[in-house]
Amino acid sequence: MSTAPLAAIPVHLFTGFLGSGKSTLIHRLIEQKPADERWVVVINEFGQIGIDQAMFEVRDDVVVKGLPGGCLCCQLAFVLQATLVNLLHRHRPDRLIIEPSGLGHPAGLLDVLQGEAFIGVLELRDVVALLDPARLEDSRAREHETFSDQLAMADAVALTMSDRATSGQLAGARHHVDAMWPPKKWVAEIAHGELPVSLLLESGQHRKEAGPRVSGGHDALRDSARQVVVLDGFDAAAPQPGQPLQESGMALGYLTLSWRWHCEDVFDLDRLTQVLDRLPSQLRVKGVLHTDAGWKLYNRGDGAASLAASAWRKDSRLELIAESEFMPSVEDTLTALQACRRQGRKDAAWR
DSSP states (O other), X not given: OOXXXXXXXXXXXXXXXXXXXXXXXXXXXXXXXXXXXXXXXEEEESSSSOHHHHTSOOBTTEEEEEEESSOTTTTTHHHHHHHHHHHHHHHOOSEEEEEOOTTOOHHHHXXXXXXXXXXXXXXXXXXXXXXXXXXXXXXXXXXXXXXXXXXXXOSEEEEOOTTXXXXXXXXXXXXXXXXXXXXXXXXXXXXTTOOOTHHHHTOOBOOTTSSOOOOHHHHHHHHHTTTOOOOTTOOOOOOBTTBOEEEEEEETTEEEEEEEEETTOOBOHHHHHHHHHTSOTTOEEEEEEEEBTEEEEEEEETTEEEEEEOOOOSEEEEEEEEEGGGOOOHHHHXXXXXXXXXXXXXXXXXX
């Protein structure tokens, strides 16, 4: 392994509100990765159990590291610095890609990446914000501080879900972005996450003057997290057959509710999708689940759901994220999910 000093490693930051398609876009970029490059991808999830990392296939030239359980820009900012130091020295990547939580404010994350620890080591390239044009029709999202600041601080904007958006929604999104100052370097309409990798390889440096740097809610969370210690590599307890383990959390006005099932628990796919589709449309729903049709990835944002095949995983995982008023009953939801197991066991012990 080379012992040459690490220097000027390009860093690409993809921000975007919940359900904007960040993970899908990164998947597509990996498919276009130059054969001679090694990438490290850091994925932050607001939830507790790390589903997004499980959606990536294991390969030698792409290292994927998940940091679940909070917001990378505040609650996990201090964990991020130690994690990056470890990843950079262990894997010596040619390129670093970071996907913060959909509720992540870029300011704290940029402070870490441009801080003293990484001067000369990391070179922050154009920050790209993902925007689903339909989101602008939702006043709750449009008026959310983090939603606005993600766009304001970005160098470029990818209009995702363009295949589902109307011409009016796309025009409205372009008008919204064009009104920002300074102007974005580029605005691209992206269908199915298909962003040309050339936009990464040919990107310039991040403009430090782009947008606001203050976020009261995130700053308060970052201050409260200074004493938190997270052990890298810690593996959560394994669930037992028929006995899912539950996790929950709350920050920035959003709740997360997550379960993990033993890999031997097999769900009836038709019944499971019916239960998931009946959940309130305001929920962000993600899952990697063992079904009678094989392992499946379930992904729902803004009411639109997708289902795809997955490789074997060590357990099934499901996560719900929503503002507290839209979160359904925990007991009723778990009962409905447990009833979808093919065995039909009524041993739904959980914590």
